[in-house]
Amino acid sequence: MRKLLTAGIAAALIVPASLSFAGGPEDVVNARLGYYRLLGLEMDGLAAMAKGEAEYSAEAAQGHAANIQTLTQYNPGGLFAPGTSNADLPGKTRALPAIWENFPKVGEKGAAFRAAVAELNAVAGNGLDALRPAVGKLGGTCKACHDDFRATDY
Numbered sequence: 001m002r003k004l005l006t007a008g009i010a011a012a013l014i015v016p017a018s019l020s021f022a023g024g025p026e027d028v029v030n031a032r033l034g035y036y037r038l039l040g041l042e043m044d045g046l047a048a049m050a051k052g053e054a055e056y057s058a059e060a061a062q063g064h065a066a067n068i069q070t071l072t073q074y075n076p077g078g079l080f081a082p083g084t085s086n087a088d089l090p091g092k093t094r095a096l097p098a099i100w101e102n103f104p105k106v107g108e109k110g111a112a113f114r115a116a117v118a119e120l121n122a123v124a125g126n127g128l129d130a131l132r133p134a135v136g137k138l139g140g141t142c143k144a145c146h147d148d149f150r151a152t153d154y
């Protein structure tokens, strides 16, 4: 636990960077949405293959997985500047104030997410039967964080 909290997303979330954008909180929100939309785009490609809506391609699957892995290298501390919840900016973001009230828990969700990304990367190119459960598991870690820390609606 202690080890997890000292790395990556977890550490970043425990000490969120203060606002440094000249433009203010809405710029942070836009950057945050951009980050998650990149994640969503890569996940959509994987999900389409897992559901049989797109033909499986080892190269494409590995490419999506690698891009998600790259996104896990990004330190998201700046994306969680205080003053950027949906209570601060109604209609602009779905980030719940609970994020800022419980960083260690968010860090745990982030750690589970990163572990699932690593597992996915190990098998994404090994055929559809290997891809499916790994995508399912990763999707479960996305949902686990969204359930607790993202509002259903803007």
Ligand code: HEC
Pocket: 029, 032, 033, 036, 037, 039, 040, 043, 092, 093, 094, 095, 096, 106, 109, 110, 113, 138, 139, 141, 142, 143, 145, 146, 149, 150
């Ligand atoms: C550690 C928590 C956490 C994890 C893990 C996580 N998300 Fe999110 N996600 C959020 C939060 C918080 C928001 C809301 C951001 C906002 O509205 O400012 C969000 C928003 C989103 C959005 C919506 C962006 C928009 O336009 O409103 C998408 C898409 C998304 N996440 C995809 C994913 C995918 C795909 C994964 C897994 C591969 C994932 N997320 C994992 C916390 C997480």
